[in-house]
Every structure is written in C-alpha cells, then in structure tokens.
Amino acid sequence: MIVAGTMIVGGCGPKEEKGTPAIDKNNMDLSINPAEDFFRYCNNNWLKNNPIPEEYTTYGAFTEIDQQNELLIQDIIKEVSADANAAQGSVAQKIRDFYNAGMDTVAINERGYSELLPYFEMVDQLNDKAQLGELLGKLHSEGFGGFFYAGPSTDPKNADMVIMHLFQGGLSLPDRDDYLTEESQEMRDKYVEHVSNMFQLVGIDAENAKAKAKAILSLETELANNSLSRVERRDPDRTYNKRSVVELQQSTPNFNWSVYFQNAGAPEFDSLNVGMPDFISALNGIILNTDLNTIKDYLKWKVIHGSASMLSSEFDEENFKFYSNYLYGQEVQQPRWRRILNATDGCLGEAIGQLYVEKHFPASSKERMEALVANLKVALGERIKALDWMSEATKEKALHKLSCINVKVGYPNKWKDYSKYTVTPDSYFQNVHSAIRFENEFEMAKIGKPVDKEEWFMTPQTVNAYYSPEMNEIVFPAGILQPPFFNPDADDAVNYGGIGVVIGHEMTHGFDDQGRKYDEKGNLNDWWTEEDATRFNERTQQLVKLFNEFELRGHHINGELTLGENIADLGGLNIAWDAYQMTDEAKANKSLDGFTPAQRFFISYGTIWRNNIRDKALERRIKEDVHSPAEARVNRTLGSMPHFYEAFDIKPENKMYIDPEERATIW
Numbered sequence: 001m002i003v004a005g006t007m008i009v010g011g012c013g014p015k016e017e018k019g020t021p022a023i024d025k026n027n028m029d030l031s032i033n034p035a036e037d038f039f040r041y042c043n044n045n046w047l048k049n050n051p052i053p054e055e056y057t058t059y060g061a062f063t064e065i066d067q068q069n070e071l072l073i074q075d076i077i078k079e080v081s082a083d084a085n086a087a088q089g090s091v092a093q094k095i096r097d098f099y100n101a102g103m104d105t106v107a108i109n110e111r112g113y114s115e116l117l118p119y120f121e122m123v124d125q126l127n128d129k130a131q132l133g134e135l136l137g138k139l140h141s142e143g144f145g146g147f148f149y150a151g152p153s154t155d156p157k158n159a160d161m162v163i164m165h166l167f168q169g170g171l172s173l174p175d176r177d178d179y180l181t182e183e184s185q186e187m188r189d190k191y192v193e194h195v196s197n198m199f200q201l202v203g204i205d206a207e208n209a210k211a212k213a214k215a216i217l218s219l220e221t222e223l224a225n226n227s228l229s230r231v232e233r234r235d236p237d238r239t240y241n242k243r244s245v246v247e248l249q250q251s252t253p254n255f256n257w258s259v260y261f262q263n264a265g266a267p268e269f270d271s272l273n274v275g276m277p278d279f280i281s282a283l284n285g286i287i288l289n290t291d292l293n294t295i296k297d298y299l300k301w302k303v304i305h306g307s308a309s310m311l312s313s314e315f316d317e318e319n320f321k322f323y324s325n326y327l328y329g330q331e332v333q334q335p336r337w338r339r340i341l342n343a344t345d346g347c348l349g350e351a352i353g354q355l356y357v358e359k360h361f362p363a364s365s366k367e368r369m370e371a372l373v374a375n376l377k378v379a380l381g382e383r384i385k386a387l388d389w390m391s392e393a394t395k396e397k398a399l400h401k402l403s404c405i406n407v408k409v410g411y412p413n414k415w416k417d418y419s420k421y422t423v424t425p426d427s428y429f430q431n432v433h434s435a436i437r438f439e440n441e442f443e444m445a446k447i448g449k450p451v452d453k454e455e456w457f458m459t460p461q462t463v464n465a466y467y468s469p470e471m472n473e474i475v476f477p478a479g480i481l482q483p484p485f486f487n488p489d490a491d492d493a494v495n496y497g498g499i500g501v502v503i504g505h506e507m508t509h510g511f512d513d514q515g516r517k518y519d520e521k522g523n524l525n526d527w528w529t530e531e532d533a534t535r536f537n538e539r540t541q542q543l544v545k546l547f548n549e550f551e552l553r554g555h556h557i558n559g560e561l562t563l564g565e566n567i568a569d570l571g572g573l574n575i576a577w578d579a580y581q582m583t584d585e586a587k588a589n590k591s592l593d594g595f596t597p598a599q600r601f602f603i604s605y606g607t608i609w610r611n612n613i614r615d616k617a618l619e620r621r622i623k624e625d626v627h628s629p630a631e632a633r634v635n636r637t638l639g640s641m642p643h644f645y646e647a648f649d650i651k652p653e654n655k656m657y658i659d660p661e662e663r664a665t666i667w
C-alpha cells in the first residue's frame with residue numbers, strides 16, 4: 001500500500017479539480033534551499049496555509065482527495081435517497097436506509113445500549129470455561145473481538161486455495177508494547193479509567209467497574225506478553241505454520257476448536273495456518289488461569305467497545321475521548337454526516353463504487369494508466385538486468401516474476417452482490433451487524449475453495465493502491481487517479497513523479513523484504529540463491545540504518561518496521577525515473593515554469609507527500625504504521641537517489657546529502 005489503509009477521513013470542499021496546475025508554486029517556498037529541506041521547499045506554503053482542522057489528526061494530499069471524494073459520494077447518497085419509491089431490496093433502498101438510520105440520533109439516543117443486552121445475556125450464560133469455544137465463535141461472527149483472530153485467506157504455500165488462518169489478537173490498546181513498556185504507564189492508567197467509565201455507562205457502580213477494568217488490563221497484558229511485535233509479524237515465513245485441526249486441538253486442550261469454528265460460521269476443514277503458534281498454545285494457560293468472571297467481563301467489554309460508535313452519545317463521546325483525543329490528539333469528532341457516510345461506504349462499498357465509477361471515472365484514465373504501468377514494467381525489467389549484485393540465475397527468476405505481475409486499474413470486472421444483505425430504516429446498530437454477518441458468511445464460504453482472482457481488496461473510490469503478494473498483482477483504484485497523483489493536463493515529468501512513483505512503489509513490493517519471498521504464482525517459495533539473498537539483506541540493512549538515524553520531533557523512525565515501504569518508495573522513484581527518461585518529453589529536456597524536467601519530477605514527488613500531522617499522531621504512527629512519516633519519505637528517501645543530487649545540486653555540506661557509500665541502492 002502507498003499509505004496506511006484504515007484512515008477514516010473527510011472534509012468540506014474540493015480543492016483540486018480538473019485544470020489543476022501541474023506544479024503550483026503558491027504551495028512551494030522558493031526561499032528554502034531544496035538541498036537543505038526538500039519537503040518544505042516543495043510544500044512550506046501549503047503547510048502554512050492548511051493547518052490541521054480540529055476534527056483531524058493529520059491533513060495532506062490524501063486527505064484532500066478523500067474530502068473531494070466524500071462530496072461525490074454524498075451526492076450519490078442524496079441522489080439515490082431522493083427516490084422514496086426505491087424497491088425493497090434494491091441497492092438504492094439499502095444505501096438510503098443505512099444512511100438515514102445512522103443519522104437518526106434521536107432513535108439512537110433513545111435506545112441507549114439496549115441493543116447490547118442480548119449479547120450480555122449470551123455472555124452471562126457462560127457457566128463453564130469449557131463452553132468458551134461456542135460463545136467466542138458466536139461473538140466473533142458478530143464482529144466482536146476477543147482473545148485471537150480467525151479468518152480465511154490464501155494459503156501462502158498453495159496460492160490458488162483459501163484456508164483458515166489463526167492470529168494473535170484480543171488487545172484493545174493499539175500496540176502490544178503499550179501493555180509492556182514503562183513509558184506507556186500513563187496510557188494504561190487512562191485505559192483503566194476509560195474501561196471503568198464504559199462499564200459505569202451500562203449500570204455498574206464505580207468501585208466494581210474499576211475492579212473489572214483492572215482485571216481486564218491484566219488479562220490483556222498476558223495476551224500482549226505472548227504476542228509477537230509488529231516487526232516480528234512482518235516475516236511471512238515466521239507466520240506460516242500449517243497445522244491439522246487435530247494438532248491445533250492438542251496444543252490447546254482446554255479450548256474446543258471444532259465447536260468454535262462451527263459457531264464462527266466456518267465450514268469443516270482439516271488443516272489451517274496458525275500464524276503465531278506460541279500465542280495460541282499460551283492461550284490455553286491464560287484461559288485456565290483467568291477467573292471465569294473476568295473472562296465474562298472481558299467479553300462484555302469487547303461487546304461495548306466494538307459498539308461504542310453505534311450507541312447513544314455518552315458511549316460515543318467517552319470512546320472518542322480515549323481512542324481519538326487522548327491517543328492521537330484529535331480535538332473534536334468528525335461531523336456525524338461524515339462518519340455515517342464513511343460507515344455506509346464501509347458496509348456498501350462496491351455498491352457505491354459502481355455508481356461512483358459510472359459518474360467519475362473516464363475510460364481514458366484507465367487507458368493512460370495501463371500505458372504508464374507497461375512503461376514502468378519495462379523500466380523495472382531493465383533495472384533488474386543491470387543489477388551488479390544479483391546473479392544471472394536469480395535475475396531470470398525476478399524477470400519472470402515481473403512479467404507475471406497482474407494489473408488491475410479503476411474498478412473490478414465483477415461487482416459484489418449485496419442481495420443477501422438486508423437493511424431496514426429502523427436501526428443503525430442492526431444494519432451494521434447485519435453487514436457484519438453478511439461479510440462473515442461471504443468470507444467463511446471461501447474456505448476450502450479456489451481463490452477468486454477477480455476480487456478487489458479496496459473499493460474503487462479508495463485513495464490508495466496495493467500489491468498482493470499471494471496474487472502477484474498490483475491494484476490501482478479509480479480514487480487515486482486524480483491530482484496531485486495523476487493529472488491528465490500535466491506534463492509527463494509531473495505524472496511520472498506522482499502516479500509513476502506510486503506504480504513503481506507497488507511493483508517494488510513484489511521484491512521488497514517480504515514480497516521477494518513469494519514466487520510468480522504467489523506462493524511463499526524461495527527462488528533466490530543464498531548469496532543473492534545475503535547481498536539483498538546487506539543492502540536492505542543499509543536502508544534500515546538510514547531510517548533508524550532519521551529523527552522527527554525527537555522520535556526516531558523504526559527502520560525495521562518501515563523497511564518494506566521504504567524499499568518500495570526508493571524502488572518506485574528509481575523505476576519511475578527510468579521510465580520517464582524513455583519519454584520524448586524527457587529527451588527534449590525543455591524547462592517549464594523555470595524548472596527542468598528532472599526538477600519537476602522530484603517536485604511532483606515532494607508534493608504528493610504534503611502533510612501536516614499532530615505531535616501525538618506522529619508519535620503513534622511511528623510506533624504503529626509500516627509507512628514512514630511523509631516528511632521522511634521525501635527528505636530521507638531522496639538522499640539515496642543519485643539523480644536528485646544532480647537535479648538540485650546537492651553538496652556534501654547540505655542536510656539532504658548522504659555519503660555515497662552510505663546510500664541505499666536495492667532495485
């Protein structure tokens with residue numbers, strides 16, 4: 001992915017439209033030396049003129065397009081909602097009723113938390129830990145968390161088939177380390193207070209609520225103690241551990257897995273992938289050693305927590321106060337219309353997407369993108385052939401993998417069928433849960449069946465892109481094919497420095513420290529000679545070091561956590577640069593607006609990363625996000641780009657300068 005995938009964003013007005021200048025000097029600060037701080041040279045006036053609105057924690061080019069998209073989606077919702085006679089069961093009826101029920105705060109406030117009572121009763125019926133499998137299966141199928149995560153995905157060693165996967169889970173703070181480090185003590189105290197407040201909102205007295213919250217923190221700390229870190233989880237070999245259901249059952253004798261899977265809605269199967277076997281074995285002891293009442297309180301907490309934004313305003317506000325305000329520094333809630341719009345988009349994404357592309361995605365964009373991708377593929381192929389550190393044998397396999405990369409642009413060939421998803425005008429909570437059950441059924445039905453190669457894992461309106469190692473494919477939703485990434489009116493330099501780098505980024509993921517472990521068919525299958533793998537690792541360690549050294553507002557970036565994304569950024573820049581050099585425009589080498597084509601390429605790259613971020617959000621992102629902060633993606637990555645030095649005359653005394661032997665060159 002080019003950015004973290006779970007941001008919920010929105011806004012108040014389209015800022016970039018057709019006719020957008022290719023490079024807008026008003027956003028730059030020409031008084032800043034590009035050799036000292038290229039990020040601010042490209043963006044300083046934009047950064048000054050676009051302070052973070054109080055309802056955001058970060059605000060940048062991605063947010064701007066998201067805001068513009070939200071207005072388009074809002075129009076779509078308005079348009080379909082205007083049809084009061086939409087047939088029951090039609091997509092229009094579903095979109096209309098989902099949105100309206102979500103906006104009906106009078107009904108939502110009247111209901112309070114009454115819609116949670118059936119789940120509380122379910123939990124209260126747990127009289128014996130031996131019944132936990134049944135209860136947890138039911139709760140998971142309703143979208144509530146607890147103890148671990150189970151769900152279908154491709155079998156990494158047989159990429160044509162879908163199998164069940166088990167992963168660590170059950171935490172409520174964003175990261176394992178938040179439970180374990182000294183520096184997070186205040187966060188844990190605030191967390192206990194928050195859980196206690198939520199329990200008081202469902203009628204438990206203050207003293208009891210506090211005691212329950214403390215016991216829940218202890219239980220979650222045990223889970224955290226047995227969890228892998230984010231860096232450890234990045235190793236696909238480590239998280240692939242095929243087991244038979246019999247073996248799984250032997251590793252956790254006190255938890256009934258067949259009953260669990262049955263109640264979670266899964267069909268019968270014989271084997272599965274256990275992502276974190278040590279965590280799963282530890283679970284047995286954790287369940288044995290935890291008091292039955294604490295397990296019940298923990299599961300009730302998970303029900304409340306998972307529902308907070310759908311309940312009456314006091315739950316919603318308390319949840320916001322801890323998770324958005326305290327943890328990330330967001331000052332106020334997003335307006336309700338935007339939150340419900342995003343929820344509608346979340347539950348009916350492809351239905352909205354279909355209407356979105358009909359109106360807003362020209363066929364010409366798809367053709368131009370496909371041509372760009374083809375040029376980038378050629379450029380990466382040439383780069384692989386020219387690598388001085390890789391043997392001919394491995395090069396041949398890399399080129400074969402490259403030639404097999406599948407490309408999807410704009411929107412899926414086959415749309416998701418929502419006919420089994422029921423939406424009513426009555427209850428927002430029920431509509432969301434009916435979506436969760438519909439998705440759960442859809443997902444679980446995949447187990448034991450061939451992978452559907454037509455499926456998309458982002459909706460067309462998403463402003464992002466991805467590489468799937470198991471499908472060996474790159475996917476560019478319609479949403480990202482807009483300025484400043486893709487501007488039909490701009491020169492090639494600007495488009496190659498924008499969407500070209502995004503395309504190269506996704507392609508490079510097929511060859512980053514994770515992606516390189518998968519073959520051309522998407523199987524986790526080592527195709528490297530040992531010497532080539534060693535040389536690759538030496539080179540990537542150079543990049544780890546460069547990012548570890550890079551500091552932003554007192555925080556060092558985690559070079560290991562962000563390695564895959566940093567490899568992809570650097571590869572993307574190199575590939576897009578080479579592809580651009582093949583164009584007639586680059587060969588003509590004519591300056592425009594006072595910038596050479598090379599300068600325009602890099603300014604365009606700097607521009608897509610314009611972004612303001614709050615201190616707390618920056619601190620959290622550095623811990624959680626596999627992507628480096630925007631400023632580092634510009635100021636650190638470009639330090640390893642030889643052509644950048646020529647384009648802006650970077651000298652050893654400049655801040656952007658990195659010693660040639662310290663620079664990273666991988667792809």
Ligand SMILES: [Zn+2]
Pocket residue numbers: 001002003505506509565568
């Ligand atoms: Zn990425």
